[in-house]
Amino acid sequence: MSKILIVGANHAGTSAAKTILTNYPEHEVTVLDANSNISFLGCGMALWIGNQISGPEGLFYSSKEQLESLGAKVYMQSPAEKIDYDHKAVYAKDMDGNEFSLNYDKLILATGSLPIIPNLPGKDLENVQKVKLYQHAQDVIARLENPDIKNVVVVGAGYIGVELAEAFERHGKNVTLIDVADTCLPTYYDEPFTDMMRENLRENGINLAFGETVVELKGDTKVKEVVTDKNTYPADMVILSIGFRPNNELGKDKLKLFKNGAYLVDKKQQTSIEDVYAIGDCATVYDNSIQDTNYIALATNSVRSAIVAAHNAAGSFIESPGVQGSNGIAIYDLKMVSTGLTLKRAIGLGIDALATDFEDFQKPEFIEEGNEKVKIRIVYDKNTRRIIGAQMASKHDMSMGIHMFSLAIQEQVTIDKLALTDIFFLPHFNKPYNYITMAAISAK
């Protein structure tokens, strides 16, 4: 029997706790979380804010009570404040402010990430919001009820920014979306795809301010304007969504860190100290598309890294196969999915990369209803022919196709092998010469 202590119980911590409790009932599992809720699906935040779902209740899939029913001891609203790694002890405060300490045999750090807040004049003005927690979403929704909030400026046109821009527009607000990059979603897609999303946002009435740097947020007590190096925008509310940074407060002076501060872990999720694991957004991942360590903050990575750490902490040896950063987004009718590297990023990393593109209807033309075009790009290494990335866009739900590319990158499949891969045909679903095969066959 080991004492396993998990610090942080959102997606990563909950997944680790459940894996240990259901597979290894002999261990004593204790969970600490600073917040009053766990398992909030941030990915549903935009749907909630945009009134596309009836409420937030379905966005939670676990609770203190559920973990307790599986046998865990759970302390909510109890932030860990210090860890003595040499003596295997965690010092925390409970919800009444009382200090207490817990000893462990194995420690799993699952403290996640924090929104990056740019050091801008005016960042502390009223109605300048960050969005990560359930409580942040509640706060934003309460403010949106105020009819004086007419102009909403979203800073950062990454995944959160683009999703929330749609949500605010659905609320009838005048929305401006700003990014320093000259397009939206630059990390995930190449230009032919970002152009589609840009057009989609523009057609739906969102003001786009790409290639602009925010220099100041102006106001009295409340924010009134966002000033960039090129323009000034009226703003009754500002959302800061320019990325996450790992929450490494408890280990930054003791554990080895990645360049952005994430806990450096091996394929067992173990940190630089034995018996100390790190999972989810506070830890690094092994990225198969670059065959190196990376930082990719996604709930999917959190859940899987937690399973790996849980088994290892509980005494079984398993290794992570690594990740590809697979992701997806649906804005109005447009759906986009990607995995691995974009062509731009691959070239930026010095890889001799090429892309093969194809666009076609999903199904044969004689299927007259529910037949949309799909655009695909596959990125591959010119020398090894290895597939290193893929992107797809359509009004049709073609999302499942990206999983095959994720596996192809993980398993180092070549573009030539993909060209001859058995892909079934049925007119209800696709074409005999479907876009995946055609893109692969067309590769130089």
Ligand SMILES: Cc1cc2nc3c(=O)[nH]c(=O)nc-3n(C[C@H](O)[C@H](O)[C@H](O)COP(=O)(O)OP(=O)(O)OC[C@H]3O[C@@H](n4cnc5c(N)ncnc54)[C@H](O)[C@@H]3O)c2cc1C
């Ligand atoms: C709006 C939004 C939409 C998103 N959409 C998607 C999506 O569609 N798909 C996707 O894959 N990802 C999405 N993400 C990202 C995803 O939410 C994160 O990757 C995920 O939350 C990471 O989970 P985690 O458990 O590692 O960390 P976190 O969610 O950051 O949780 C960390 C937990 O640790 C606790 N904690 C921190 N410090 C302490 C301490 N000292 N003591 C005790 N407890 C502590 C916190 O209270 C928290 O509960 C989205 C995020 C946001 C904000």
Ligand SMILES: NC(=O)C1=CN([C@@H]2O[C@H](COP(=O)(O)OP(=O)(O)OC[C@H]3O[C@@H](n4cnc5c(N)ncnc54)[C@H](O)[C@@H]3O)[C@@H](O)[C@H]2O)C=CC1
């Ligand atoms: N559908 C999904 O899978 C979703 C995933 N997430 C994940 O959550 C994490 C955080 O999301 P985001 O905050 O949207 O980060 P992000 O990394 O997706 O996007 C950040 C954006 O901010 C821009 N930016 C950076 N600094 C800036 C500055 N000073 N001024 C203006 N723009 C600036 C970047 O160019 C980038 O476009 C990411 O890892 C993301 O993948 C979030 C929402 C949905």
